[in-house]
Amino acid sequence: MPKPVQVKRLNSQDIGFIETLLSSLSLPMADDEAIDAAVVKILTAVKAKGDAAVLEFTKQFDRLNVAKVSELEITRPELERAYNELSAVQKNALDVAAQRVRAYHEKQKIEAGCHSWEYEEADGTRLGQKVTPLDRVGIYVPGGKAAYPSSVLMNAIPAKVAGVAEVIMVVPTPDGSRNPLVLAAAYLAGVDRVFTIGGAQAVAALAYGTETIPSVDKIVGPGNAYVAAAKRRVFGTVGIDMIAGPSEILVLCDGSSNPDWVAMDLFSQAEHDEQAQSILLCPDAKFIEQVQDSINRLLPEMPRAKVIEASLTNRALFIQVQDMKQACEIANAIAAEHLEICTVDPRQWADQIRHAGAIFMGNYTSESLGDYCAGPNHVLPTARTARFSSPLGVYDFIKRSSMIEVSEAGAQTLGAIASTLAHGEGLQAHARAAEMRLKK
Amino acid sequence: MPKPVQVKRLNSQDIGFIETLLSSLSLPMADDEAIDAAVVKILTAVKAKGDAAVLEFTKQFDRLNVAKVSELEITRPELERAYNELSAVQKNALDVAAQRVRAYHEKQKIEAGCHSWEYEEADGTRLGQKVTPLDRVGIYVPGGKAAYPSSVLMNAIPAKVAGVAEVIMVVPTPDGSRNPLVLAAAYLAGVDRVFTIGGAQAVAALAYGTETIPSVDKIVGPGNAYVAAAKRRVFGTVGIDMIAGPSEILVLCDGSSNPDWVAMDLFSQAEHDEQAQSILLCPDAKFIEQVQDSINRLLPEMPRAKVIEASLTNRALFIQVQDMKQACEIANAIAAEHLEICTVDPRQWADQIRHAGAIFMGNYTSESLGDYCAGPNHVLPTARTARFSSPLGVYDFIKRSSMIEVSEAGAQTLGAIASTLAHGEGLQAHARAAEMRLKK
Incomplete structure (x- = not known):
């Protein structure tokens, strides 16, 4: 039987909170x-x-x-x-x-x-992009x-x-x-x-x-x-595609959810591996305590209890915040792979989230439904890369070619511009190529 | 005055043509x-x-x-x-x-x-993607x-x-x-x-x-x-963004263009640097000869003649092909950064191109117009990466988050599926998280 897990606690009012948080997120690079x-x-x-x-x-x-x-x-x-x-x-x-x-x-x-697209300008010049x-x-x-x-x-x-x-x-x-x-x-x-x-x-x-x-x-x-x-x-x-780091879940609660459900959602991240990270953000200290109790009650039932225990002990965080608005700001700083919003009216908070791989809204949307069968992709940006990258998608398997067809009339107006700019950059062949298309 | 440049010739009927071509495209990696x-x-x-x-x-x-x-x-x-x-x-x-x-x-x-998008299923489950x-x-x-x-x-x-x-x-x-x-x-x-x-x-x-x-x-x-x-x-x-290699231009001609224009377009790539690559594909041996003549006539006028001469001597290719259809197949193998189609009815050939960073259609569309002011981006995939990557674009400065909101009814049908699949993968906490949302 596993011994009780005590998840590390932070409070957004702690001195140096953001530094402590960010350093808790990063793992030493395995630069072997x-x-x-x-x-x-x-x-x-x-x-x-x-x-x-x-x-x-x-x-x-x-x-x-x-x-x-x-x-x-x-x-x-x-x-x-x-x-x-x-x-x-x-x-x-x-x-x-x-x-x-x-x-x-x-x-x-x-x-x-x-999909491919194209538009035509008044002088007959056509511009667009072809998708293949x-x-x-x-x-x-x-x-x-x-x-x-x-x-x-x-x-x-x-x-x-x-x-x-x-x-x-x-x-x-x-x-x-x-x-x-x-x-x-x-x-x-x-x-x-x-x-x-x-x-x-x-x-x-x-x-x-x-x-x-x-x-x-x-x-x-x-x-x-x-x-x-x-x-x-x-x-x-x-x-x-992206080089994936350990999986992460961030759960935002307003205190209205079932603490057992939240605990199990944290487990379902933690059971992946000992480096996986589970974080709870909540303004309600009592609810955080309830989730902590649920964890210790539910953990012994889990076949992968050892992995879960190691992951929660090493990497989990319970963060008490001032209010849900602040929870959203902190969630943007974390830019989690998976973000669950387990609150009344989750959309109001989802609107404030700029950075997350996937956003799971409402108490019925357990991350595991998304992992298997909701429909969206489960390959998601980890390690704060949701700041600049996206879930794996159809767009990763297509690429685009610019399509440019300048009309004879277009070559007259564009040619003069290109010539000026090319001379400004000291690229005279570029200028000459444009000038040759000008009518004498 | 620069000495005459002799551009290297290949013929698509040469034995080992494709191997010769592909090896001519690659540069030793500067893995310093x-x-x-x-x-x-x-x-x-x-x-x-x-x-x-x-x-x-x-x-x-x-x-x-x-x-x-x-x-x-x-x-x-x-x-x-x-x-x-x-x-x-x-x-x-x-x-x-x-x-x-x-x-x-x-x-x-x-x-x-x-842009963001979302759709709702019959049971009230909502799925989509948010763009930020x-x-x-x-x-x-x-x-x-x-x-x-x-x-x-x-x-x-x-x-x-x-x-x-x-x-x-x-x-x-x-x-x-x-x-x-x-x-x-x-x-x-x-x-x-x-x-x-x-x-x-x-x-x-x-x-x-x-x-x-x-x-x-x-x-x-x-x-x-x-x-x-x-x-x-x-x-x-x-x-x-992509790590850019030396710039490249590939010109497809059916023999109907002005050879001076083609020569100048090749120059405008070659003048970038000595490693830049300019390639001409054409079924018409006489036209290839005319472009070669234009090069030697126009080169002495160019302020950057030394760079152009070095680039053309080291890396340019004139390839005689069987017909325009074959030219398109070879163009797909080359997957050039810039592809000019200088032919009658360039669209019929553009339709056959799958891999190119930008496609310039018709004799009036010099690459230099695209470089400066046509509108499409001039940051383009080099070194055959057009097989899998795109011009720099608005899509490089946004990212997506999956949006998932499963209704209570949706959690019943999806929960059963997720539970089966999670047990199949040995991830029991995933299964339990889904099962907890099922009505007794």
Whole structure:
């Protein structure tokens, strides 16, 4: 039985409160030079030797000994079989989740401007932007203890909704153990090809291509420190998504919620890993005490109590604030990955939030509903990056090209302007190119 | 007088053509460990010592010896004076350019989905996404020989159109020499504060903040190898734009254009720097010969002939193709920063282009018009990254938060699904959080 957890308390009126808060948010950067050096070796080997290097590293790290990379591919019929062999309950849950995630991202494709546009000016000049899906995308799916079918849906479905022609998934299967739910999710999400490879060697294969594994244009999906270091290194050769930090939840309460629900929502973040962070902001000292009591009452029931206990002890915070308005200001400073607003009329507070990955409004919106099946993406910016970045979305799988068609009349007016500015910058060929289009 | 340039020729029917082409596109990565080590030192010093370190490095690198960082700030009235002191012709050119860039990006803000949206489901559950501009953005503007007022407009205007509250520009002024056009452009674009600092120390000041310089949420704008290395290092603490490589132009001709115009457009890329790349794709061998002749006839007139000659000799390519359809396929493989389609009916070929930063259609659309005043952004993806990234735009200065409000009824249906999936992933607190919201 776990011993009682005492969550660290802060009060917004403490001297130096904001400094204490911000320093509690940051983790020392895992800037491991040894990991980086190992990754460089793997990337270089795969780039130079292709399939042979992939086979070697897969034998070394995952203890899979095969003669050809093609033996590491799982075919669509095999994925379909994994799906068909699920229980009716699991199949239905996965179906509904996939369908809701797809519906949300289809709305997003329309609303978030993933379409081409153009306008014409009076002199016939036409300007606009053309939207094109990426040709080929790689999805990294972790194997072993953190193999999450929901992540397969969340990464692959937006790519397919965007119109990506080929989605290639890599998933390590140490000692050959495959997760049927992950394969079923890949089938449902429309993943085109699956290779059972992982680590930096999988990132390298996707970035550079090998004889068997085609190179992709962008790599998304979470992974361990080696995968993260490899993604950083191949950035530029291919696109990458954000490098994810430990998961975080911030709960704003006005004291009107069920403290057990709040405690369980904090647990559901804390159970991810010992570095995960759960924070409660509340003006009501009595309610904070109730949540603390709920934690100690509910913790012994939890199968992952040890992880939860470590996470809450190391990283959780209960912050007593002056009022809900101040809670919103502090929430903007924290810029949390997940923000729950468990209050009466949550919209009034949501309106004051500028920085958060996802905002869960009202007592019925537990973060776990969003994690699995509400529809929005569960890949969200961590570590205060919600100040400048967004949930994974359809917009991550398209890109834009500017479209410019200057008419003969337009070239006359624009040419004079461009010539003046180009001479001002000392770029005379730019000026001449514009001047040549002027009528004598 | 420069000696005649002979541009390297390729033919799409050559054996190993695609390999030769792709290897001609790539430059050895400037992965300079010495630069990176120097940058780490500067970043660490500025993070630890703030203003004092900024003053020290600015004295060391730019020979500016001042007592306080506030002396390095250029106030809005000083910017306005620089603008007012321009010649009428320059003032008008800058006005028109700023106005056209603003108009284009205002259309983009609407069309590219930079707005919040939401929808409601039958059971009252509401889902959507909230769009918020970034709070504060830093713009790096190079000083010295490559000080471009047009780049100030192209970086600052989309940020302001997005609604960024505070745009902070940094620009080194070695030995105190200020470029009045750059300051005037900052005034016109609505830049809020300007500091005359540069290099890795400016990136560090913007990323971490100092006593005088506020920290920003994202840093954009081009710079030298030190600036690029610093941006890579602070990525995650702040957002960054793409790391730009040498500029490139790809011209598709069917043989119907004026060869002098094409030659000058190739020059206007080549004059940027010796690593810039200019490529011509054309099915007509005679036209290629005419462009080669134009080059040698026009080159002696160019003030920047030495740079152009070096760039064309080192990196230019004339590629003879089978037909325009094949030219488009090759253009997709190249994924150029700038693509000119100088043909009859350029739209039919533009439709076949999937990968390019900007597409310039028709003989009157010289790239230089787009560089300065057509309206679209001139910050474009280089080095084949147009396969997965976009021109700088309003969308780079906003970010999204998912909005989720599950109704009590919605929590019943979604809760059952989430519970099944969470148990499948071994995350029991996630399951319990959903189950607690189910009615008994």
